[in-house]
Amino acid sequence: MSSFKSISGTFDILPEGHTSGGDSIAPSRIWQHAEAAIRKVMGMYGAEEIRTPILEPTELISRGIGQLTDIVSKEMFAFERGDTHYVLRPEVTAPVMRAYQQHHLDQKGGVQRLFYIGPCFRAERPQKGRYRQFHQFGLEIIGATDARADAETIACAVDVYRELGLNDFTIRLNSLGDSESRPRYKEALIAYITPFADQLSEVSRNRLETNPMRILDTKIEKEREMLRGAPILADFLDDESRQHHEEVKAHLTSIGLTFQDDPFLVRGLDYYSRTAFEIESDSLGAQGSLAGGGRYDLLSLELGAKQIIPAVGFAAGMERLIMALDAANLIDIPSPRLDAFIVALGDAALSWTFPMAHSLRENGIKVGYDLKGRSMKAQMREASRQNAKFVIIVGEDELVAGAAQVKDMDQSSQRSVPFDQLASQLTN
């Protein structure tokens, strides 16, 4: 046994799955199952995959997400070598926008629909549904201001969950306004909250200075009560944002998606403007947020573009998705069957096994055999354990006859099949 183990907040994904403490890590085939559904749905939206590096310049993330956000101020895995500051990406939106600008994807004309699946890193204390290396998938629609793009983003996320059979989630929606209306709202909010300042928690009091809108997110009951009479962002929206928000809602309604209009929904990343949304599982625990996203027209400028590149997107957690699947009993995916397992007896048969297995595999037959030189009983048991459909038995007699005994493991029936007919007999 190794004295090493995976770093806290990270985990291995094994063929059979396992429990890591109280949390269960699904088998790799469940991850593949979920990823296949994601790829399928993304395909329906005409989105193509983008893969960006896990390592990014720190500056990209801090400028993109915002210096004062928790992600940047305390949750980044960052280091430097020489003059370069590196960070393990904590999310993928800023890297995608970086790639879009770097490769001048706007010059291709039209709108880019890009999706991704991959690991992200945040130096948080791990807990259920929250890891230091976790996996996100998401869609970014870049180059469109049309409210249909916002609605489409939400619809796409929802379609992924539905494709996998999940239906118990809630969509919360808000508009954060634009760079004009938001400051006006912030002022009003500060004016409203300041008289209560001495009753606030320390975090909230700090936020009053740095990022007052995040106080809206508070879960402290006393503060929520205090906020009951607070000014509502919706009342401060500029006409265009208001119009845009109405359109997004109308589009969602037009495809029968129900949502909660939540004026207190604020996202933890600074780059959002106008549309912000969150999809929450109804059956998960504290970490029930399945996906989040919104419009981030201003991110492009933050990253150095000369003009606004409008964009909307969502990011979703693979771990949360799988947790939700698990909670809904939707991860009962059987492992793939072996078509044939070769049982060999005697040295001559043992060496015959290798080229025969190879030849069957070339014919598209999934073949396994014992590599430990074990007894026939043990080989049969192994075949059974691997759920092989057929067992090919070869010993001295079969080598002489040039025909193997082929046993149908489900029927328990057995017949003799000439070596040169094994491939064709096993394929039908």
Next chain:
RNA sequence: GUGGUCGUAGCUCAGUUGGUUAGAGCGCCAGGUUGUGGCCCUGGAGGUCGGGGGUUCAAGACCCCUCGAUCACCCCA
């Protein structure tokens, strides 16, 4: 960063008010069947009882420290 809970076999867990060689089920290996899986029977391997220190004639049990895991706060996917 803060708080709670928990560390005994590969896994899930028993282990009396401290008392000899630490147990069960499942899994694994072998035999029962000299060439036939599942079911059954028999046997076996596998443990520095997370680590260190202390109390005691005696510690898996009690005390302290430490490491780890986990849940929650915070935050987010």
